[in-house]
Amino acid sequence: MTHPIINDLETRHTAKRYDATKRISQKNLAVIYEAMRLSPSSINSQPWKFIVIESDAAKQRMHDTFANKFQFNQPHIKAASHTVLFAHNPKYTRESYGQVIDADIKNGRTQQENREQAFGGYAFVDLNTGEDGNNAAWTRAQTYIALGNTMHSAARLGIDSTPMEGVDAELIGEIFAEELDGYVCDVALVLGYHDKTEDYNAKLPKSRLPAEQVIQVL
Ligand SMILES: Cc1cc2nc3c(=O)[nH]c(=O)nc-3n(C[C@H](O)[C@H](O)[C@H](O)COP(=O)(O)O)c2cc1C
Numbered sequence: 001m002t003h004p005i006i007n008d009l010e011t012r013h014t015a016k017r018y019d020a021t022k023r024i025s026q027k028n029l030a031v032i033y034e035a036m037r038l039s040p041s042s043i044n045s046q047p048w049k050f051i052v053i054e055s056d057a058a059k060q061r062m063h064d065t066f067a068n069k070f071q072f073n074q075p076h077i078k079a080a081s082h083t084v085l086f087a088h089n090p091k092y093t094r095e096s097y098g099q100v101i102d103a104d105i106k107n108g109r110t111q112q113e114n115r116e117q118a119f120g121g122y123a124f125v126d127l128n129t130g131e132d133g134n135n136a137a138w139t140r141a142q143t144y145i146a147l148g149n150t151m152h153s154a155a156r157l158g159i160d161s162t163p164m165e166g167v168d169a170e171l172i173g174e175i176f177a178e179e180l181d182g183y184v185c186d187v188a189l190v191l192g193y194h195d196k197t198e199d200y201n202a203k204l205p206k207s208r209l210p211a212e213q214v215i216q217v218l
Pocket residue numbers: 012013014015073162163164165166167187201206
């Protein structure tokens with residue numbers, strides 16, 4: 001099949017080694033940040049924070065989060081151009097949703113007089129919230145939508161990436177406590193340009209289950 005979307009998805013791969021001499025341009029970074037921000041989420045909740053690791057100091061801190069586990073992912077942090085922490089709010093509240101509604105009012109989607117009515121969608125959050133106020137399973141799921149959207153946007157720009165669940169959420173929570181401010185990072189995305197000689201995954205054929213197995217058109 002030939003189509004630009006299919007070409008993006010067939011040619012992108014999870015980079016296993018990065019070219020440390022290459023950095024993403026500011027122009028492309030701006031596109032990636034906007035793609036992240038525009039990601040859809042349930043009830044437009046946007047229960048996320050995208051923390052971008054760019055400076056050498058931040059890279060050193062991120063590098064240090066691999067002290068205990070997932071060391072196979074550690075080399076990417078310093079070699080690649082950027083790493084984005086996709087963090088979720090484990091206790092999304094009515095107040096959090098109030099910020100979304102206020103943005104809707106500012107952006108002309110909701111009239112000020114309908115503010116209370118707009119909280120109707122919050123029923124969805126209640127359905128996904130435990131007695132202790134924890135709704136992390138639901139907010140975490142939203143970050144994966146942004147992750148996929150960012151990966152495809154990067155591919156469109158010819159930028160390589162590595163999604164990583166192999167990150168130490170606990171140590172990231174300690175080392176980036178100030179920036180996370182209670183949010184939790186279970187998944188991150190490395191961005192940059194793969195090393196043409198060392199990245200074995202670039203040379204492997206794409207492999208997925210057959211369409212007949214995973215897609216049923218009724
Ligand atoms: C949510 C998620 C987490 C992943 N975690 C890691 C990881 O920690 N390290 C890694 O090298 N690859 C990781 N991968 C990459 C997958 O193994 C890869 O996407 C899959 O094998 C398909 O290969 P492709 O991305 O090259 O098409 C992850 C992928 C996803 C979507």
